[in-house]
Amino acid sequence: MAQNEQTSTSTRKISTYVSLIIGIVMALAITAFLLAAYLAYTGSTATGSTRTGDYSAAGILAIIGLIALTMSSFTLFQSRRQVAEMKIEIPKVMTTVECRKCGTKTVREFQRGDFVYKELDPCPKCPDQKQMLTAIYKEVKEKEKTYSV
Amino acid sequence: MSLITGSDSGTRLLFSLLAVLPVHLDQVSSNQWLTYISLLSYVFFIVLIFYGQRIQMYVMIREVENSLHKLKYIKEEGRKITIEAIKEIGKPTADPSTRVDRFLEYFTIAPQNMDPAGIVYKLDHILDVRDDRMKDEVKLMAPASDEVQVNNLENTLEAAMALNFIYKVIRHYYIQGKKTLSLYVIMQIQMILPMVMKEAEAYASALKAFAYGQPIGDGAGPLVAAKLMHGYETRKLQKDCVMATVPFAGRTALVIKAEGPGGNVGKPGDAVETVIEENEGKIGMVVMIDAGLKLEGETVGEVAEGIGAAIGGPGVDQYKIEDKLTKYKIPIMAVIIKEDIGDAVSPMRKEINDAVDPVIERVRNVVLERTKEGDKIIIVGVGNSIGVGQ
Numbered sequence: 450m451a452q453n454e455q456t457s458t459s460t461r462k463i464s465t466y467v468s469l470i471i472g473i474v475m476a477l478a479i480t481a482f483l484l485a486a487y488l489a490y491t492g493s494t495a496t497g498s499t500r501t502g503d504y505s506a507a508g509i510l511a512i513i514g515l516i517a518l519t520m521s522s523f524t525l526f527q528s529r530r531q532v533a534e535m536k537i538e539i540p541k542v543m544t545t546v547e548c549r550k551c552g553t554k555t556v557r558e559f560q561r562g563d564f565v566y567k568e569l570d571p572c573p574k575c576p577d578q579k580q581m582l583t584a585i586y587k588e589v590k591e592k593e594k595t596y597s598v
Numbered sequence: 599m600s601l602i603t604g605s606d607s608g609t610r611l612l613f614s615l616l617a618v619l620p621v622h623l624d625q626v627s628s629n630q631w632l633t634y635i636s637l638l639s640y641v642f643f644i645v646l647i648f649y650g651q652r653i654q655m656y657v658m659i660r661e662v663e664n665s666l667h668k669l670k671y672i673k674e675e676g677r678k679i680t681i682e683a684i685k686e687i688g689k690p691t692a693d694p695s696t697r698v699d700r701f702l703e704y705f706t707i708a709p710q711n712m713d714p715a716g717i718v719y720k721l722d723h724i725l726d727v728r729d730d731r732m733k734d735e736v737k738l739m740a741p742a743s744d745e746v747q748v749n750n751l752e753n754t755l756e757a758a759m760a761l762n763f764i765y766k767v768i769r770h771y772y773i774q775g776k777k778t779l780s781l782y783v784i785m786q787i788q789m790i791l792p793m794v795m796k797e798a799e800a801y802a803s804a805l806k807a808f809a810y811g812q813p814i815g816d817g818a819g820p821l822v823a824a825k826l827m828h829g830y831e832t833r834k835l836q837k838d839c840v841m842a843t844v845p846f847a848g849r850t851a852l853v854i855k856a857e858g859p860g861g862n863v864g865k866p867g868d869a870v871e872t873v874i875e876e877n878e879g880k881i882g883m884v885v886m887i888d889a890g891l892k893l894e895g896e897t898v899g900e901v902a903e904g905i906g907a908a909i910g911g912p913g914v915d916q917y918k919i920e921d922k923l924t925k926y927k928i929p930i931m932a933v934i935i936k937e938d939i940g941d942a943v944s945p946m947r948k949e950i951n952d953a954v955d956p957v958i959e960r961v962r963n964v965v966l967e968r969t970k971e972g973d974k975i976i977i978v979g980v981g982n983s984i985g986v987g988q
Contacts, residue, residue, distance in 0.1 A: 506632050513635070537675050537802045542812050542945045561810050564859030565821065566828055566987035585813050585985055586951040587944075596895065 467528055474521040481514030545584040548572035559585060655781045658788045662772050665791050666765070672802045673765040676758040677702065683754055683809035687747050688740020697739050701755055702762045704732075722914045726837075732756075746811070749860030753808040753984060757801045757943070764798050800940035807945045808861055813985035815941040818950050819887045820986045822957045823855035823979025827988055838862050839869035840988055847962050848971040849882065858983030866978050867915030871922050873976055879926030882973030884919070885961050888980040889942055889950070890934030899949030900936040901956050903964060908932035909980045931964050933957055946985075 485507040492503030542559035551574045569580040646653070677698065684694045706728050709720035736743070736751045743751060768787060775784035807814055813821065827842035835841050835854065844851045852873050856864030874881055888908040892898065907919045907930060923930050935953045965975055 506635075509632065509635055537672065537799075537805075539806050540803065540945055542807075542810075559810070559812060564811060564985045564987050565813060566824060567859070584951050586946050586948040588948050598895075 467524070471521045471525050471528075474517050478514045478517035478521065481510045481517065485510035485514060540587040540589070542585060542587045544582055546580050547583040548575060548578055548580050550575045550578040554583075651781060652779075655775075655779065655784055658781075658784045659772070659776060662768070662775070662784060662788055662791065665795055666768055666772055668795070669761075669765040669768055669798055672798055673758075673761045676761040676802060676805050679805045679809060680751075680754050680758045684740045684751060687743050687751060687809075688736075689742035690739060691741075694739045697735070698755070698758075701732075701735055701739075702759050704759065718914055718917045721912060725912065725914065746860035749862045750808055750811045750984060753861035753982070754805055757804045757808055760801050761798060764794060764801075768794065797939055800943045803940070803945070804943040807943075808984065811859060811861070811985050813946045814943055814982055815937045815946050815950050816889050816943065816981040817946060817984060817986050818889045818935040818937070818953065818957075819979035819981040820855040820858060820983040821946075821951070821979070822887045822954050822961075823853050823977065824858070824983075824986050824988050825954055825958065826851065826977060826979075827853040827855070832988055835869040835872055836865065837868055838864035839866060841869065841873065842988070846975070846977070847965050849965060849969055850972075850974045851965075851977050852877075852881075852974060853977045853979070855979040855986075855988060856981070856983040858986040858988060861982055861984035863911070863980075863982050865915060866909060866980055867918030870919050870976060870978060874922045874926060874928070877974060879928065880974060881926070881928050882969040882975050883965065884923060884928055884930045884976045884978065885964060886919075886930065886932045886978045886980055887957060887961065888932070888934055890936050891942075892936035892938055896936050897949070898937050898941055898947055899953040901933065901953055901960055902936065903931065903933045903960055906930060906932050908934055929968065931968070933960050933964070 488503045488507035488510065492507060543556050544559045544563050546555045546557065546569060547553070551572060553572060553574060563582055563585060565582055565585055567582045569582065572578050572580050681695055681698055684690065684698065688694070706724060709717055709724060711717055732752050732755070733748060736748050736755065740747070740751055768791075771783060771787040774780075775787070804814060806812075826844055826846065827840075830842040830844050830853075832840045832842045834857065838857050839854055840857045841852055841854045844853050854866060854869050854873065856862045856866070870884065886908040888910070890902070890908065892900065907916045907923075909916050909919070919930075922928075935950055935957060937947070937950055941947055941950065961977060969975055
């Protein structure tokens with residue numbers, strides 16, 4: 450069995466609908482940034498209350514642009530992650546081969562036809578004793594969060 | 599604003615806005631910009647008041663749709679893996695795809711329960727017929743397969759069937775929600791979706807395990823029983839179960855498990871009934887060992903003991919065991935190895951495999967405390983024996 454074999458689809462992509470929405474929001478965010486930059490520029494050349502007003506408008510537009518850009522980037526990232534997650538992960542399964550006489554233990558990858566308590570060829574150290582499969586298992590690296598409760 | 603006056607259609611308004619916006623940018627003061635923004639906020643607020651729920655529903659529909667795409671992919675992969683396994687193991691002369699597709703749509707009708715008297719035996723009969731029919735179908739699909747491989751392929755097909763069913767149910771609610779635009783239809787499915795997806799992913803990883811004949815988490819009970827009976831003579835019991843008489847802590851243990859290494863849960867209810875009757879009810883105790891669902895926060899492979907018949911499924915076996923125990927007043931103890939649904943149907947985790955010795959120790963303690971020397975006890979390893987010999 451191949452190690453960490455994975456099957457995935459290459460045809461599945463992010464839907465055009467989602468891409469369109471993300472594109473529009475990104476374009477609007479960039480427009481808001483451009484307007485903010487423009488107002489900041491006019492603010493620097495203006496005087497008095499106009500100058501203060503231009504700066505605050507530029508600030509608001511920049512914040513709106515930043516929020517819109519962050520949200521659209523996050524949605525894009527999420528959509529890409531969902532596509533990437535669409536896989537069936539085949540775990541690596543190990544088999545323990547043991548000699549009951551000399552206690553020698555070897556761990557190898559699972560082969561089709563293996564089952565617990567299957568007798569194999571004689572042990573290399575003890576020719577009168579057949580080796581046996583004593584365990585078949587997968588090892589999982591825990592990804593779960595731990596909670597202090 | 600003078601810009602929008604005179605436009606009579608939406609398109610013209612948009613184009614005229616776009617055309618004049620850069621020209622008028624320098625004429626719009628910063629205060630005006632702030633007014634537009636606050637105006638836009640009011641519009642946004644009003645839209646949210648009237649259409650908030652609808653927007654929320656579209657978000658939910660979208661979420662369900664994404665999961666549905668994933669379920670469809672998993673279901674199709676399941677079908678593909680099953681067909682490949684049948685072709686590889688069973689060496690069929692014709693393409694098994696059509697037969698597999700037909701098999702995936704199989705259903706079982708539960709007996710009528712208006713008059714519940716005798717329903718257990720009716721259900722038992724229906725399940726027997728279903729099991730025989732499935733095995734016959736697999737034999738037809740995979741003529742070159744032996745008894746063990748038939749059982750493994752049957753399990754693979756059942757996992758593919760479960761995936762197909764999950765996909766169809768979710769799709770049903772999704773389409774119904776879209777048709778009716780009812781928040782509550784969509785909400786129901788969206789709320790249980792994380793659990794459904796977890797189960798579907800578990801079945802997906804079980805497919806290869808079944809096809810290759812690897813032990814699964816549910817096989818914890820049979821694994822303990824196999825360790826106890828290994829090296830002793832076994833005899834077959836009905837149906838698809840084996841039993842060995844083993845000396846255990848100064849008592850005689852009659853150890854029962856489903857026959858392995860094929861994918862098989864057997865009928866422990868019938869097996870326990872038979873053994874109790876053979877011994878005329880003179881049994882000191884019955885100990886059942888099974889995989890138990892863990893709660894979030896509990897550790898995989900944790901061992902716990904309790905009282906009662908530790909056996910899942912449709913309830914037929916539990917009923918039969920409880921019936922016989924009540925008749926002869928035999929005490930029953932249960933020892934479970936904790937795992938979640940994903941672990942139960944996917945290849946056995948090391949933690950579960952390592953729990954075998956602690957379980958045997960726990961059973962030994964229970965037996966020493968609760969029975970007398972020389973007593974006969976029954977130890978049943980409940981679960982799927984796939985990949986576990988005896």
